[in-house]
Amino acid sequence: MTHPAPVHLQTRELFRLDERTILISGGAGAVATSVGESILESGGDAVFIDMVPAPKPETWKSIQAIAAANGTRASYYQLDVQDASNVDPVFDKIRPTLRFPLRGLVACAGISGESDACDYPVDAFRKILDVNITGTFLITQAVAKEMHRAKVTGSIVIVASMSGWNSNKGINTSAYNASKSALHQLARSLAAEWGHPQNTFLGSTPSELNPNPSNEPRAIYPPIRVNTLSPGHIDTPISEAARVRGLTSEWSKQNMLGRISQAAEFRAPVLFLLSDGSSYMTGADLRVDGGHCAW
Numbered sequence: 001m002t003h004p005a006p007v008h009l010q011t012r013e014l015f016r017l018d019e020r021t022i023l024i025s026g027g028a029g030a031v032a033t034s035v036g037e038s039i040l041e042s043g044g045d046a047v048f049i050d051m052v053p054a055p056k057p058e059t060w061k062s063i064q065a066i067a068a069a070n071g072t073r074a075s076y077y078q079l080d081v082q083d084a085s086n087v088d089p090v091f092d093k094i095r096p097t098l099r100f101p102l103r104g105l106v107a108c109a110g111i112s113g114e115s116d117a118c119d120y121p122v123d124a125f126r127k128i129l130d131v132n133i134t135g136t137f138l139i140t141q142a143v144a145k146e147m148h149r150a151k152v153t154g155s156i157v158i159v160a161s162m163s164g165w166n167s168n169k170g171i172n173t174s175a176y177n178a179s180k181s182a183l184h185q186l187a188r189s190l191a192a193e194w195g196h197p198q199n200t201f202l203g204s205t206p207s208e209l210n211p212n213p214s215n216e217p218r219a220i221y222p223p224i225r226v227n228t229l230s231p232g233h234i235d236t237p238i239s240e241a242a243r244v245r246g247l248t249s250e251w252s253k254q255n256m257l258g259r260i261s262q263a264a265e266f267r268a269p270v271l272f273l274l275s276d277g278s279s280y281m282t283g284a285d286l287r288v289d290g291g292h293c294a295w
Ligand SMILES: NC(=O)c1ccc[n+]([C@@H]2O[C@H](COP(=O)([O-])OP(=O)(O)OC[C@H]3O[C@@H](n4cnc5c(N)ncnc54)[C@H](O)[C@@H]3O)[C@@H](O)[C@H]2O)c1
Pocket: 025, 026, 027, 028, 029, 030, 031, 032, 049, 050, 051, 052, 079, 080, 081, 082, 107, 108, 109, 110, 111, 131, 135, 159, 160, 161, 162, 230, 231, 232, 233, 234, 235, 236, 237, 238, 239
């Protein structure tokens, strides 16, 4: 059975997130804060998670004020997305507090690092892959299990980067670029598994790593859509070091709009991907880069 298309929705409802909860990883960061506020303004409750113990007090005050003004709710939990053993306990804490089922994820948690490839310390390289790829996977996995448990449809937005498509001029970030490219492929793979039961063959071939895979027929769940967002350069604290070196003004010359972007410019793309407005979009990448990669 396929899930019905939401053709009955009125245009003004296409970007709304009423009666659903959206989880935002990397929730104390610049993009997550801006996007989280727009989720609260669009009728969704928002659960922010991040490795830092708490968001900045002034940021949290603003988030709470927006939630109060819109009749929505915001909560915050500390979680390091690398810490696989802590994911379930944190979700166990979150679950009983929710008014509405978890139906969306914006996976923002990510780190970068710069080194010439020949000198790249292996531990630093591995850490970037672990946070950006495995950490993102662990959160998508936990969120998908919640959606399956509640038998609801959902939308997962993985924040990748245009750096998954190109190599940034003037900054040597091979691990970061590789990790963001991996997120594009992770999203396509998860979209294929979680879109419809027809998408996988029954049974699995045992392997050394997984000698006893389940051969149970797959349970049938409502579809979860999975897409990536690939921003171009954004004016956030992560790009501060680049600005000091004059790189941000160079980057402004490398795209068609002559400037780098602001975090707030990703509100609409994320709302589109989370909401029913993008109901027929899955396994795709939405590149929002001022034309950088089109040149
Ligand atoms: N800033 C840019 O130019 C740019 C461009 C393209 C894509 N992006 C991507 O957008 C996303 C958000 O970036 P941002 O600019 O808001 O950066 P940011 O540093 O402001 O936010 C990232 C957040 O992730 C959190 N985080 C890092 N490691 C974590 C972990 N192990 N567990 C949990 N949380 C962790 C940080 O504490 C931080 O709050 C990132 O994935 C980034 O790669 C950023």
